[in-house]
Amino acid sequence: MKLKTKLFGQIFSFRDVREVLAKANEEKSGDILAGIASKSAAERVAAKIVLSELTLEDIYANPAVPYEEDEVTRIIYDNLNQSIFKEIQGWTVAGLREFILSNETGSGEIRRVSRGLTGEMVAAVTKLMTNLDLVYGAGKILVTAHCNTTIGVPGCLGVRLQPNHPTDSPEGILSSIREGLSYGIGDALIGLNPVEDSVASTARSLESIYNYVQEWEIPTQVCVLSHVTTQMKAIEQGAPGDLIFQSLAGTQAGNQSFGINVSILREAREIALKYGRGTGPNVMYFETGQGSELSSGSHHGVDQVTLEARCYGLAKQFAPFLVNTVVGFIGPEYLYDARQVIRAGLEDHFMGKLTGVPMGVDACYTNHMKADQNDIENLAVLLSAAGVNYFMGIPMGDDVMLNYQCTGYHDIATLRQMMGLQPLPAFKQWLEKIGLMENNSLTSRAGDASIFSAKGGAARA
Amino acid sequence: MLEEQIRQIVRAVLDQVQEGGGQQGQLATGTKEQLATEVKPAPESARQAPKANTYAPGDTGDDHDLEDLAAVDLQKEILVPSPADRAALEYFKQTTPARIGVWRSGPRPLTRTLLRFRADHAIAQDAVFKEVSEEILSGFNLVRVQTLVEDKDQYLTRPDLGSRLSGPELEKIRRECPRRPQVQVVIADGLSSKAVEANLADILPALKQGLQVHNLQPGREVFVKFGRVDVMKPIGMTLEAEVVVLLVGERPGLGTSASMSAYLVYKPGPDTVVADYTVVSNIHNGGTPPAEAGAHLADVVNKIYTAKASGVKLAMNQ
Numbered sequence: 035m036k037l038k039t040k041l042f043g044q045i046f047s048f049r050d051v052r053e054v055l056a057k058a059n060e061e062k063s064g065d066i067l068a069g070i071a072s073k074s075a076a077e078r079v080a081a082k083i084v085l086s087e088l089t090l091e092d093i094y095a096n097p098a099v100p101y102e103e104d105e106v107t108r109i110i111y112d113n114l115n116q117s118i119f120k121e122i123q124g125w126t127v128a129g130l131r132e133f134i135l136s137n138e139t140g141s142g143e144i145r146r147v148s149r150g151l152t153g154e155m156v157a158a159v160t161k162l163m164t165n166l167d168l169v170y171g172a173g174k175i176l177v178t179a180h181c182n183t184t185i186g187v188p189g190c191l192g193v194r195l196q197p198n199h200p201t202d203s204p205e206g207i208l209s210s211i212r213e214g215l216s217y218g219i220g221d222a223l224i225g226l227n228p229v230e231d232s233v234a235s236t237a238r239s240l241e242s243i244y245n246y247v248q249e250w251e252i253p254t255q256v257c258v259l260s261h262v263t264t265q266m267k268a269i270e271q272g273a274p275g276d277l278i279f280q281s282l283a284g285t286q287a288g289n290q291s292f293g294i295n296v297s298i299l300r301e302a303r304e305i306a307l308k309y310g311r312g313t314g315p316n317v318m319y320f321e322t323g324q325g326s327e328l329s330s331g332s333h334h335g336v337d338q339v340t341l342e343a344r345c346y347g348l349a350k351q352f353a354p355f356l357v358n359t360v361v362g363f364i365g366p367e368y369l370y371d372a373r374q375v376i377r378a379g380l381e382d383h384f385m386g387k388l389t390g391v392p393m394g395v396d397a398c399y400t401n402h403m404k405a406d407q408n409d410i411e412n413l414a415v416l417l418s419a420a421g422v423n424y425f426m427g428i429p430m431g432d433d434v435m436l437n438y439q440c441t442g443y444h445d446i447a448t449l450r451q452m453m454g455l456q457p458l459p460a461f462k463q464w465l466e467k468i469g470l471m472e473n474n475s476l477t478s479r480a481g482d483a484s485i486f487s488a489k490g491g492a493a494r495a
Numbered sequence: 496m497l498e499e500q501i502r503q504i505v506r507a508v509l510d511q512v513q514e515g516g517g518q519q520g521q522l523a524t525g526t527k528e529q530l531a532t533e534v535k536p537a538p539e540s541a542r543q544a545p546k547a548n549t550y551a552p553g554d555t556g557d558d559h560d561l562e563d564l565a566a567v568d569l570q571k572e573i574l575v576p577s578p579a580d581r582a583a584l585e586y587f588k589q590t591t592p593a594r595i596g597v598w599r600s601g602p603r604p605l606t607r608t609l610l611r612f613r614a615d616h617a618i619a620q621d622a623v624f625k626e627v628s629e630e631i632l633s634g635f636n637l638v639r640v641q642t643l644v645e646d647k648d649q650y651l652t653r654p655d656l657g658s659r660l661s662g663p664e665l666e667k668i669r670r671e672c673p674r675r676p677q678v679q680v681v682i683a684d685g686l687s688s689k690a691v692e693a694n695l696a697d698i699l700p701a702l703k704q705g706l707q708v709h710n711l712q713p714g715r716e717v718f719v720k721f722g723r724v725d726v727m728k729p730i731g732m733t734l735e736a737e738v739v740v741l742l743v744g745e746r747p748g749l750g751t752s753a754s755m756s757a758y759l760v761y762k763p764g765p766d767t768v769v770a771d772y773t774v775v776s777n778i779h780n781g782g783t784p785p786a787e788a789g790a791h792l793a794d795v796v797n798k799i800y801t802a803k804a805s806g807v808k809l810a811m812n813q
Contacts, residue, residue, distance in 0.1 A: 067652065197593075198593075200777045200781060200783075201777070203591070205590040205591075206590040208590075209590045210595060212587060212595075213587070213595035213596070217602075229782075232810075261807065263807065263811065290768060291768040292770060293807035329654070365651070365654075367652045367654050400746050401620055401623060401746060402651055402686055402747075406616060407613075407616070428593075429597075430593075430597060430608065431612075432593070432594050432615075434591070434592045434748065434749075434750075434751065435777065437746055437748030439616070444603055444604050447599075448601075448602040451601075451602050476602070481597075482575050482579055482584075483584060483595060484575070484578040484580035484583040484587070487584075
C-alpha cells in the first residue's frame with residue numbers, strides 16, 4: 035500500500051487510509067471544522083492520486099472505525115458478499131471508477147459489484163468523481179423497491195408529500211395533502227414530520243392521513259416520522275402505517291446519540307412487518323445527511339462523505355423502501371454554501387445508488403446558509419438528470435414546521451413536465467382516474483385543492 | 496429552399512391551431528395553456544399594481560397607497576382563479592399557514608407568490624445576523640455571559656465554540672447564581688435574536704408561575720450570547736442543577752423568524768447526548784403561543800423532575 039505521491043516535484047505523504055480519504059474530499063466546511071481537510075488545493079489532488087491507486091483490499095483492511103469498536107462496521111462487513119469481494123479486491127479505486135462509467139457496464143453489473151463494496155469503498159470512488167461523473171454514474175444504476183407501490187421505476191420521478199404543520203393540526207395537515215395531490219404530488223409517500231413526539235399524537239396523525247388515503251383510494255405509502263421507538267409503540271398498538279422511519283448515522287456512537295442501535299432497527303422492521311399495513315417487502319424509511327456524526331461528536335476523525343456512505347451501508351441491511359439524504363438541512367458549519375450543498379447532494383445520491391438503496395434527495399437549504407431557492411432548483415435539475423428516485427414536495431417549498439426550504443409542489447410538476455418524467459405508474463393511473471392527468475400531462479384542474487372537498491376529513495362549518 | 500421554409504412555417508401554425516383546439520384541458524406549454532384556460536381578469540391587487548409602482552420624482556406624500564407585499568395575510572389570499580369549491584378552499588387556507596391555494600402559470604408559481612417567498616426569505620436571513628436588543632434583556636434579572644464565539648460569522652461555522660464558556664464566564668455564573676437549583680433556566684440567542692425578543696416576556700413568567708404550582712424552585716436565569724444548545728451542559732454541570740431548561744432562538748423559517756425552542760435535560764453531564772434532550776419546538780404566536788408554552792414547559796419539567804430522566808429515556812418510561 036503506497037501512501038505517498040510526488041506532484042509538481044513535491045512529495046505528499048499521508049499517515050493512513052483515513053487521512054487519504056479525508057483529504058481527497060472536495061472542500062466542505064464540516065471537514066475543516068473537524069480539522070481533517072486538506073491544507074491546500076495541491077494536497078487535495080495529491081490525496082486523490084494516492085487514493086486512485088489504493089486497492090479495494092487496502093480499503094477493506096482499513097475500515098474508518100475498527101470492527102471491534104463499532105457495530106456499523108460489523109454489520110456491513112459481516113454481510114458483505116465474500117465471493118464478489120474476492121473477485122474485485124485487486125481493483126484500484128481508479129479501476130472501480132472506470133468500471134462504473136464504462137459503456138460495457140450496465141446497471142446489473144454495478145448492482146452485483148455493489149454487494150462486494152463497503153461504505154469506505156463507495157466513498158473512495160465518489161471522491162474521484164466529478165459532478166458530471168456523479169450524475170452520469172448514478173443515472174446508470176436502477177434501484178427499485180416495493181411497499182404498496184413500486185419506486186425507482188425508470189422514466190418516473192417520485193415525490194414524498196410532506197404536509198407538515200406547526201401544531202400537527204389534522205385538518206391543516208389534510209389541507210396541505212389536498213393541495214399536493216392537486217399537483218400530482220405524493221406517489222412515493224405521504225410522510226409527516228410531527229411537532230410532538232408522542233405515541234398518542236403519532237397514532238392520531240397516522241389515522242387521519244391513512245383514513246384519507248383509504249377514502250380516496252390513493253396508491254401510495256403513509257408514515258409519521260417521529261422517533262423510531264415512538265412509531266414502534268404506535269404501530270404495535272394498532273395505529274395504521276405502512277413504513278417505519280428513522281434517521282441514521284454512520285457510526286455506532288452517532289446512532290447512540292439518535293437513541294438507536296442495530297437491534298432497535300431490527301426490532302422496528304419486525305414490528306413494521308408484523309403490524310404495519312403495507313404490502314412490503316420493503317417497509318423501512320431512512321434519512322441521512324453529511325455532518326450528523328460530527329455534530330454529535332461521534333465522527334472518530336473520519337470525513338463526512340465516508341461516514342455518509344456508511345449510513346447507506348447500514349440502511350441497506352434493513353431492505354428499505356425509501357432512503358434520502360436531507361442535504362442542506364444541517365447548516366453552514368458542515369456545508370457552507372450552495373456549491374458545497376450541490377456537491378454533497380450529488381455525492382449522496384450516487385453513493386446511495388451505488389450501495390443499492392432506493393435513493394431520494396431532500397434538496398434543501400436553511401436560512402442561515404449561503405444558498406437560496408435558485409441553488410436547490412439547480413440541484414433538483416441535476417438530480418432529475420441523474421435519475422433520482424424521489425424528492426420532497428412541500429407547498430411552495432416552505433416547510434412551516436421544520437423551518438427550512440426545499441423543493442415545492444410546483445418544482446416537481448415542472449421537473450416532470452420539462453424532463454419527460456412521470457409519476458409512479460399506479461399513482462399516475464389514479465391521477466388519470468380523477469381527472470388530474472391526461473396524455474402524460476397535468477390537466478387544467480391541477481392546482482385547485484378544492485376538487486378534494488367532496489370527501490375525507492374536513493368537518494366544515 | 497425558400498418554399499420548403501414557408502411550408503414548414505405553415506405546418507407549424509396549423510399544428511398550433513389544432514393543438515389549441517384539441518387539448519384544452521392540458522397543462523402543456525405556457526402559451527397553449529394561457530390561450531386555453533388562463534385568459535381571466537387580473538386579480539384586484541394585480542390591477543392596482545401599476546399605479547402603486549409609478550415613479551414620481553419629488554413625490555413623498557402618497558406612500559400610504561403602496562401595498563406592502565409582506566403585510567398581506569396569506570391565509571386570506573386565494574389566487575386560484577375559479578376553484579371548484581371556493582368555500583372549501585377558504586376553509587383549507589384557514590387551517591394551515593402553508594402556502595396553498597397559490598395557483599400557477601404553466602407548472603410554475605405566479606409572480607406575486609414568488610416575490611412574497613423571496614421577501615420572507617430575505618427577512619429570515621436578516622434575523623439570523625441581528626443581535627438581541629439591550630432594551631429587551633435589561634428588563635429581566637439575567638446573569639449575562641458570552642460563549643467562546645467572537646462574532647456571528649464565527650458563530651455559524653463553529654458550533655463547538657458556541658457550546659463552550661471560558662473559565663471566567665463559568666466563574667461568573669457560579670458567583671451570581673444559586674447552586675444546586677431544582678430548575679435552571681438558560682436563555683440563548685441561538686439562530687434568531689427575534690425569537691428571544693418576541694417571546695421572552697411571555698414565556699418566562701408563565702414558566703416560573705407554572706413551576707411554582709408544582710413546588711419547583713428555579714435558580715437565577717442565565718442569558719448566553721452566541722449560544723448553542725449544548726451550552727446548557729456546562730451551565731447545568733457547574734451549578735449542579737437537577738433540570739435544565741434552555742430557551743433558544745430557532746433557525747428562522749419563512750415568515751416564522753421569531754420561533755423559539757425549549758430543550759430540557761435531567762442532570763446534564765459529559766455523557767449527555769442529543770437523545771437525552773426533551774424538545775418543545777415551534778414556540779411563537781403562529782405556533783404554540785409563548786404563554787401557553789411556558790405553562791406546558793412547567794408540566795414537562797415536573798415530569799422530568801419526578802421521573803429523574805429526560806429525552807428518549809423519559810419517553811420510554813411513559
